[in-house]
Amino acid sequence: MNQSQLKPYIIIIIEETHPVNFRSFVNILNKLNLSFVIAPDSDSAIFHAEYTNPDVILIPFNSNQGNPQETYHKLKQAKITKNVPVLWMNSYSQLNLQTLNSFMTGDDAFNPFTKSKDYSDYLPTDITIRSLKKQLQIQQELLIQLQAENQHLKRLASLDDLTQLANRRQFYNYLQEQWDSCEEDYLSVILCDVDFFKLYNDTYGHLAGDYCLQKIASAIETAVRRVREPEPYLVARYGGEEFAIILPYLDLENARKVAEEIQLQIHSLKIPHRSSIISSYITCSLGVACSIPSASSHLQELISAADQAMYQAKSQGRDQVQVAKN
Known part of the structure; x- marks a missing residue:
């Protein structure tokens, strides 16, 4: 399987009151070659995670609305999402083609996916786009390895053990x-x-x-x-x-x-x-x-x-x- 065929899967938590241009936001996510689902709260995100096994959970952060601390703790307490990385994004205005280039090249000089300074006491300190991409790369490699092993098992199932001819x-x-x-x-x-x-x-x-x-x-x-x-x-x-x-x-x-x-x-x-x-x-x-x-x-x-x-x-x-x- 070509690695380019394997898309990172993201759950995005957006509260109903959060100001966002959904059409523009979805267009950018598609350009980033991401598969995603949008959840209105942490409970919905946990529900979706059971069926999608997400690679990351993205929380667009608005310091004037919602409670990011409560959201974060709920996600980390739930068995299905406790080991899923959580990324915080400060501003939708930074989501553009320049962001796309930054994401694809791993350049952190222009990175909208950063933790909020106002919540640095409890937000994770080691989550960056580069670490996320590394994790996704590992997962992709594991999937490719698993596919190769499955092909090997299928081949073994079609071979005669003694002669290695078809059975x-x-x-x-x-x-x-x-x-x-x-x-x-x-x-x-x-x-x-x-x-x-x-x-x-x-x-x-x-x-x-x-x-x-x-x-x-x-x-x-x-x-x-x-x-x-x-x-x-x-x-x-x-x-x-x-x-x-x-x-x-x-x-x-x-x-x-x-x-x-x-x-x-x-x-x-x-x-x-x-x-x-x-x-x-x-x-x-x-x-x-x-x-x-x-x-x-x-x-x-x-x-x-x-x-x-x-x-x-x-x-x-x-x-x-x-x-x-x-």
């Missing part, structure tokens, strides 16, 4: 998105299953099996990226020793070439598998299917077609690519 949930989400966007165009899916993986785990142990899956995941990602980028695609761990690849806007023949590239990349790993019945190295069986999404077709049919092609590859000897029949 099954993300596979289906992405497939649905592409199904909707590829209407009247090609959408291909490849399913890939590691041959005799249970025997591999029984022979080498589950830690070795995990490492094997990580290597295969990386090989698949490398192969697809090599032939597909910059076009869109998704590589996912479909479950167990199965992987899935989504290839939007790609016809069946070219999807088959991607599957063959994956097969070659896995061969190049030369991961030993002495318990395999067909090879001394890890191999995979792959099924390829393609569809043109329309009102008369269904997404699940595409997955089922790729699944059937993959099992055909396994039943016909494994370590091969099979293409679904139209």
